[in-house]
Amino acid sequence: MKFKYALPFIWFSLFVSSLGWAMNAQEIVARADEKRGPDGTFSFNVRVKDYNNKALVQENVYKVHSKDMKFTLVETIFPERLAGRKLLMAGQLWLYLPTLRRPTRVGTQQRLTGEVANGDIARAKFSVDYSAKIEKREKIKGKSYYRLILTAKDKAAAYRKVRLWVEEKEFFPLKAEFYALSGKLLKTGEYTEKETVLGNARMTGVIIKDAISPSKQSHLKYYNYRKENLDDRFFNKEALSD
Amino acid sequence: MIVSSTKKPCRIKTALVAAFVTASATGSSASRLTFDTRMELNSRLAYHLVTPHDLASHRHWLEFDQKAKWGDWSAIAGLRAFAEVAYASNSRYEMTVAKTESSEIVPNDIYVQYKSPSFVARVGNQQVVWGEAFGFYFADVVNPKDARDFGLGDMNKQRLAVPMVNLKYLHDDFALQGIYIPKPYFNRTPAMGTDFGSFYSQLFPQGKLSVADTRTVPLALSNGEYGLRASTTWRGIDLAAFYFNYFDRSPNYKFTMVNPIPGQMEARLDGFHPRIQTMGVTLSTENEPFLFRFEALGTFDRYVDAALPGSYTSQRTNELIGVLGVDYTKITNWRLGVQVSENHLTEEIVGGITPRNRPLLTFHVSGPIYQQQNLEVIFSYAPRDGSSLGQIRYLVPVSSRIEFLFGADLLLGRDSSSFGRFNAASRGYVMLKGYLMGT
Numbered sequence: 001m002k003f004k005y006a007l008p009f010i011w012f013s014l015f016v017s018s019l020g021w022a023m024n025a026q027e028i029v030a031r032a033d034e035k036r037g038p039d040g041t042f043s044f045n046v047r048v049k050d051y052n053n054k055a056l057v058q059e060n061v062y063k064v065h066s067k068d069m070k071f072t073l074v075e076t077i078f079p080e081r082l083a084g085r086k087l088l089m090a091g092q093l094w095l096y097l098p099t100l101r102r103p104t105r106v107g108t109q110q111r112l113t114g115e116v117a118n119g120d121i122a123r124a125k126f127s128v129d130y131s132a133k134i135e136k137r138e139k140i141k142g143k144s145y146y147r148l149i150l151t152a153k154d155k156a157a158a159y160r161k162v163r164l165w166v167e168e169k170e171f172f173p174l175k176a177e178f179y180a181l182s183g184k185l186l187k188t189g190e191y192t193e194k195e196t197v198l199g200n201a202r203m204t205g206v207i208i209k210d211a212i213s214p215s216k217q218s219h220l221k222y223y224n225y226r227k228e229n230l231d232d233r234f235f236n237k238e239a240l241s242d
Numbered sequence: 243m244i245v246s247s248t249k250k251p252c253r254i255k256t257a258l259v260a261a262f263v264t265a266s267a268t269g270s271s272a273s274r275l276t277f278d279t280r281m282e283l284n285s286r287l288a289y290h291l292v293t294p295h296d297l298a299s300h301r302h303w304l305e306f307d308q309k310a311k312w313g314d315w316s317a318i319a320g321l322r323a324f325a326e327v328a329y330a331s332n333s334r335y336e337m338t339v340a341k342t343e344s345s346e347i348v349p350n351d352i353y354v355q356y357k358s359p360s361f362v363a364r365v366g367n368q369q370v371v372w373g374e375a376f377g378f379y380f381a382d383v384v385n386p387k388d389a390r391d392f393g394l395g396d397m398n399k400q401r402l403a404v405p406m407v408n409l410k411y412l413h414d415d416f417a418l419q420g421i422y423i424p425k426p427y428f429n430r431t432p433a434m435g436t437d438f439g440s441f442y443s444q445l446f447p448q449g450k451l452s453v454a455d456t457r458t459v460p461l462a463l464s465n466g467e468y469g470l471r472a473s474t475t476w477r478g479i480d481l482a483a484f485y486f487n488y489f490d491r492s493p494n495y496k497f498t499m500v501n502p503i504p505g506q507m508e509a510r511l512d513g514f515h516p517r518i519q520t521m522g523v524t525l526s527t528e529n530e531p532f533l534f535r536f537e538a539l540g541t542f543d544r545y546v547d548a549a550l551p552g553s554y555t556s557q558r559t560n561e562l563i564g565v566l567g568v569d570y571t572k573i574t575n576w577r578l579g580v581q582v583s584e585n586h587l588t589e590e591i592v593g594g595i596t597p598r599n600r601p602l603l604t605f606h607v608s609g610p611i612y613q614q615q616n617l618e619v620i621f622s623y624a625p626r627d628g629s630s631l632g633q634i635r636y637l638v639p640v641s642s643r644i645e646f647l648f649g650a651d652l653l654l655g656r657d658s659s660s661f662g663r664f665n666a667a668s669r670g671y672v673m674l675k676g677y678l679m680g681t
Binding site: 081091098100104107231237 | 280357359360362369371372373374396397398399401414415417473475478526527528530533535571574577613641642643645675677678679
């Protein structure tokens with residue numbers, strides 16, 4: 001008899017708790033985004049080293065300007081022979097080549113260098129591009145993690161799905177798997193190197209590995225973060241040559 | 243015997259320093275003055291791919307830019323220079339070619355720029371690039387081009403910077419651009435006797451022909467060129483519409499028989515550049531896994547030269563151009579593209595040197611082969627006459643500042659066809675490129 005009365009309450013509790021998970025998933029991703037980079041308008045450098053079988057294949061350095069998660073401008077500063085190339089994310093992606101002197105549309109999945117797609121650097125916030133759901137909770141090396149599945153909100157996202165592991169306590173991302181539309185695993189990412197950036201602890205390193213050939217890797221190191229005051233004209237494709 | 247008498251332009255900019263000092267004086271005192279130097283050195287050794295497989299080019303380029311930035315103000319001063327050894331060392335070229343085409347120093351970008359939150363104003367020698375197409379200039383009508391190498395190679399190196407006032411209004415995705423060119427300049431055409439200047443000799447095989455073409459018009463209000471371009475992004479589609487009122491960058495010719503005596507026949511072509519107008523729309527959009535690029539242009543009051551037995555005339559017509567390009571983006575580190583274009587003259591011109599319809603199909607593939615080594619192939623096919631142009635480039639970086647470029651330009655087809663007529667200019671080359679930067 002007692003169980004009969006308790007049943008609606010259990011159902012209600014389960015419903016509320018599942019609703020809570022669904023609501024919190026997006027918040028968890030937003031918190032994990034904060035651990036990957038600050039909010040607002042800022043700039044930073046990212047050094048990308050591409051390896052194949054542990055041999056350094058190439059090294060690139062980019063200067064990245066980001067505004068309110070809406071705009072990102074990635075400028076190549078090293079090597080010198082590629083200097084002046086710019087990648088702008090402002091809804092769509094444009095590539096400005098000094099040899100062409102005009103912006104051309106490019107896809108988010110096309111490679112910037114090594115295992116790094118244009119969207120990996122130009123679209124840095126998962127919470128903006130993806131809808132999140134908690135798949136389950138996992139214990140890894142004694143720590144509790146949320147395992148989330150992120151589904152692209154629109155075609156502007158670099159991947160159709162991302163599986164992301166986020167630490168339950170402090171929301172630091174641990175690793176990610178990036179999937180194509182077909183469901184095929186394209187590559188994996190490991191978040192490394194915790195440092196204090198603009199007053200908060202954040203992950204400043206990522207290792208991206210090809211899913212089929214894990215010996216093909218790109219090691220990204222983010223540094224030299226600065227708060228900036230940039231207006232929207234800085235991110236207008238018509239001003240890329242200026 | 244062929245004689246060329248192309249006049250060289252004199253474009254010396256003396257106001258740059260004064261303009262920048264003035265600019266600096268009105269800038270924010272909190273801003274820091276920064277300087278950036280960029281230097282590019284290229285050396286190319288090219289041999290003809292058709293007999294007698296002799297030296298086609300041994301050229302050294304220097305491109306130098308000095309940029310200064312102070313708050314919202316910036317200024318740049320640059321030059322381009324080259325020295326070509328092949329014309330003097332290869333006996334296939336006449337001495338007149340060696341004298342006029344062996345070296346050159348021209349100003350590159352030399353301008354002062356001011357950026358406000360909504361406006362960008364740039365005054366001085368500069369390049370303005372419109373359009374979405376690759377490989378060929380369709381909507382890219384503003385700057386004259388250096389056509390001496392048939393447009394092969396980097397497009398920004400073919401484009402010649404000219405003095406103009408360039409104002410842009412920016413608001414969100416919208417941009418409105420107005421340009422004014424007070425003293426227009428025209429294309430640098432291939433000199434007679436060079437690989438791509440063989441066209442002239444086909445016009446008057448009976449005797450000696452000389453060509454005179456001024457590359458500019460006098461500075462006068464009535465000679466000014468002006469244009470307007472509006473662009474925006476709407477539902478993921480980049481849209482632009484433009485209008486440009488200008489002098490035709492390519493010359494039309496007036497034919498004069500200087501000496502009609504058989505055996506001593508001599509004629510002269512005097513270039514002229516009629517005022518024309520071009521308006522057009524361009525767009526590009528992504529529909530995964532494809533990127534679409536489109537251009538539609540109408541050029542009004544263009545003249546087309548017509549060569550008939552015993553006469554050489556120029557007749558007025560309009561030209562319509564349509565370009566559609568599709569890129570496939572699914573292969574992540576390769577770029578694949580195809581482009582179809584059609585140039586159509588609204589009037590049928592008997593004996594017209596330019597055919598009424600000129601369809602062109604272009605394929606483009608580029609991507610890494612081994613580590614950072616990159617292959618690029620551009621293949622263009624003209625279905626009207628069955629001729630084709632193949633460009634193959636293999637880039638081998640050897641350090642962060644130095645790269646080797648191995649390449650070939652193949653022009654194939656019948657002698658009278660659009661690409662085949664330059665078959666003898668087909669070349670294979672190796673190029674050393676060096677880049678230096680300083681701050």
